[in-house]
Amino acid sequence: EAGVAQSPRYKIIEKRQSVAFWCNPISGHATLYWYQQILGQGPKLLIQFQNNGVVDDSQLPKDRFSAERLKGVDSTLKIQPAKLEDSAVYLCASSPGVGQEAFFGQGTRLTVV
Amino acid sequence: RKEVEQDPGPFNVPEGATVAFNCTYSNSASQSFFWYRQDCRKEPKLLMSVYSSGNEDGRFTAQLNRASQYISLLIRDSKLSDSATYLCVVNERNFNKFYFGSGTKLNVKP
Numbered sequence: 592e593a594g595v596a597q598s599p600r601y602k603i604i605e606k607r608q609s610v611a612f613w614c615n616p617i618s619g620h621a622t623l624y625w626y627q628q629i630l631g632q633g634p635k636l637l638i639q640f641q642n643n644g645v646v647d648d649s650q651l652p653k654d655r656f657s658a659e660r661l662k663g664v665d666s667t668l669k670i671q672p673a674k675l676e677d678s679a680v681y682l683c684a685s686s687p688g689v690g691q692e693a694f695f696g697q698g699t700r701l702t703v704v
Numbered sequence: 705r706k707e708v709e710q711d712p713g714p715f716n717v718p719e720g721a722t723v724a725f726n727c728t729y730s731n732s733a734s735q736s737f738f739w740y741r742q743d744c745r746k747e748p749k750l751l752m753s754v755y756s757s758g759n760e761d762g763r764f765t766a767q768l769n770r771a772s773q774y775i776s777l778l779i780r781d782s783k784l785s786d787s788a789t790y791l792c793v794v795n796e797r798n799f800n801k802f803y804f805g806s807g808t809k810l811n812v813k814p
Contacts (some may be wrong), residue, residue: 608742614773616719626804631712631806632806632807633708633791633804633805633806633807634748634791634804635804636802636803638803639799639800639801643799646799646800647799647800647801684749684802686800686802688798688800690735690736690795690797690799690800691736692738692750692753693793693802694750695747695748695749696747697747698747698748700745
């Protein structure tokens with residue numbers, strides 16, 4: 592079974608530039624998550640989708656971050672404009688159903704300089 | 705207050721040692737519990753689910769105390785390859801939300 596696919600793996604941008612990340616969840620997984628993980632911390636939920644609807648985006652900095660999941664399958668997360676403090680690993684995860692484990696992609700390591 | 709709290713460590717133990725990690729959670733509505741392992745610069749991967757009756761998988765034993773809102777992970781006969789960060793994860797079923805602790809770092813030394 593193919594896992595969660597993410598791209599790119601690494602990205603270096605200057606502050607105030609924009610960047611986009613892509614995620615393709617495991618086939619059939621209705622729930623998709625975007626997490627931000629800063630070095631030394633646990634993953635922090637940015638946004639959660641159920642199919643193509645948003646379940647929770649309470650911790651998404653909406654002045655600069657946006658995400659969509661068109662057609663309830665793959666998803667993109669965008670940052671515009673980026674700040675230095677956005678340097679982190681952005682993890683995408685998907686889950687097959689309530690109470691079942693979340694499967695993670697390899698993440699995108701973003702460095703903002 | 706954080707949803708999930710863990711001791712960040714690091715725990716530095718010799719090979720063959722037994723080590724235990726603890727985790728507390730704040731939401732009594734939490735229904736499912738997991739331990740994930742995260743190697744350096746890698747994504748988190750499921751180590752084991754935690755069941756109410758406790759469960760064991762080889763050298764790993766997980767326990768849940770719902771009354772105290774407390775989860776534990778015991779690793780027996782530690783191996784060098786056990787060196788990693790262990791994340792305590794709580795799932796709130798109503799919205800299938802996962803809450804992660806900050807992780808406990810384990811270093812197993814020869």
